[in-house]
Amino acid sequence: MMTEDSSADLDFSKALERVGERDPNAAAAKAKEQLYSLDSVTLNIAVTGETGAGKSAFINAFRGLNDDDDNSAPTGITETTKQATMYTHPTKPNVRLWDLPGTGMPNFKANKFLKEVNFETYDLFIIISSERFKENDVFLAKEIQKKQKRFYFVRSKIDNDIWAVAKTKKFDEQQVLCTIRENCHRNLKELGNPKVFLISSYDLGKYDFQDLVDTLESDLSEYEGFVLVQSVPVCSLAMLEKKKAVMEKFIWLAALGSSLGAIIPLPLLSLAIDKTVLTSYLISCHNFLGLNEKSLIKLSERMNKPLSQLKSAIKTPLELAVIDKLSIRPCTATAKPVKSLDDLLDAKFLLTSFVNAAQAFKTTYTILGGALNDMVNDMRQVLQAAGLNE
Known part of the structure; x- marks a missing residue:
């Protein structure tokens, strides 16, 4: 003994x-x-998706900032990002979130976009949509796969979807969330049914933000995972x-x-x-x-x-x-x-x-x-x- x-x-x-x-x-x-x-482990996260999908709001929420705080990413109903812009974490500057130009603008050229994106800069990509994922999202995911980089789909503005139907007689929040997931998966089926995370940037404690952090941590190295979890705000008891x-x-x-x-x-x-x-x-x-x-x-x-x-x-x-x-x-x-x-x-x-x-x-x-x-x-x-x- x-x-x-x-x-x-x-x-x-x-x-x-x-x-x-x-x-x-x-x-x-x-x-x-x-x-x-x-403290010196760096993590570069690229956030991309269609214009108006809520990329900047997600970046601000991830960094624990409000949209009107100093050093927050500018948000708006029109495209506010013209070129890749880096935003460092306010307390962990080695964690960097990159706001990439929207892929849904009328003058968007896929091949030009890919030439301008320096894939080697980023450790992972988060592809955001506030509605259904579209052709440009699938195209980008395929290109990221070719570069052997990780990518994750985030369906944003879930709070807006819930609010829009909350007063209906047969409102069932879980059913609404299930419908949104199914719709996303239908549009991404050619990628092999990837996981989609439903998120409200204005209430990270709800929906799938915890699941997203768990997934990212498990996919990263031990030290990168530590830095990632260290940087996200405490938005719930689970976090x-x-x-x-x-x-x-x-x-x-x-x-x-x-x-x-x-x-x-x-x-x-x-x-x-x-x-x-x-x-x-x-x-x-x-x-x-x-x-x-x-x-x-x-x-x-x-x-x-x-x-x-x-x-x-x-x-x-x-x-x-x-x-x-x-x-x-x-x-x-x-x-x-x-x-x-x-x-x-x-x-x-x-x-x-x-x-x-x-x-x-x-x-x-x-x-x-x-x-x-x-x-x-x-x-x-x-x-x-x-x-x-x-």
Whole structure:
């Protein structure tokens, strides 16, 4: 039977194996390097489709922006995109969404369009239509296939379709959605019945946006998938759980990287923890989960709820300590003073010394997992305060 200590050694051994190093110090250095390299992973997403399909609105929603925010993609009832335009994510500039010119303009020339599209620039294509998919959409998908690039069909403005029939006597939302899917598939059957995602850019929490993100993540590399999920807004409880699951995959890397320079291979010397790595990881979780100031403001505006009401839902000492470290005061007079983040980490680690590297890794891994759970619980309360209970 495996003892608790041998289990810890096994976990630590697996961590060393994953970074391809046997020496703990070398492994810690490599883990830290990989952890920070996540911020440099680039993802280029091309958004194309017919004029007026809602490409710009989708790009804005994906980036967590309103259509009238600074740096938002211009929207309108006429074609607003004359050439490929890149829009970087406001908090993850390595995530880039490209608004390509509409394919439904009267002067649209397919061959010219293909010459101007630099396929190598993009990691994937999202083809958007607000009605049925047409000949140009199928043509473009075939060309993307030839270039061995991924493409996904998005049927936009679903909220408009639902609103248009919502007052009819026999209204059945699921039946309406089923009819829309069937109509899309009829027009795409020559492509082998590809999946179509039904989306409202003004309410990402409804319909198929979650399914789209799940599909994209599964098709991308592990690091690209992490960056993708990191960049999308927390629009529902399901998306919050998605973000938690993705963040949990990298706890081991932060736990291993935090021992950089602290594992001293000499007898009688204690092992310490690099709190800089832990602090950086916790702040990343804070931003990743939508607990940062800008995300809360956007959520407040979208759900028409007072910002103070959302902030008052944040109550765990750890998250309040992160907010304090970022010099953002909780917007509530009843908020109790908390220890600094450094003090809380010291308290968690007691004397911050361990007998061996395996013990340090296991303890750090456990503490970071608990910290992530605390933050997720805070964000769950924020979403409920905002009225997003599903």
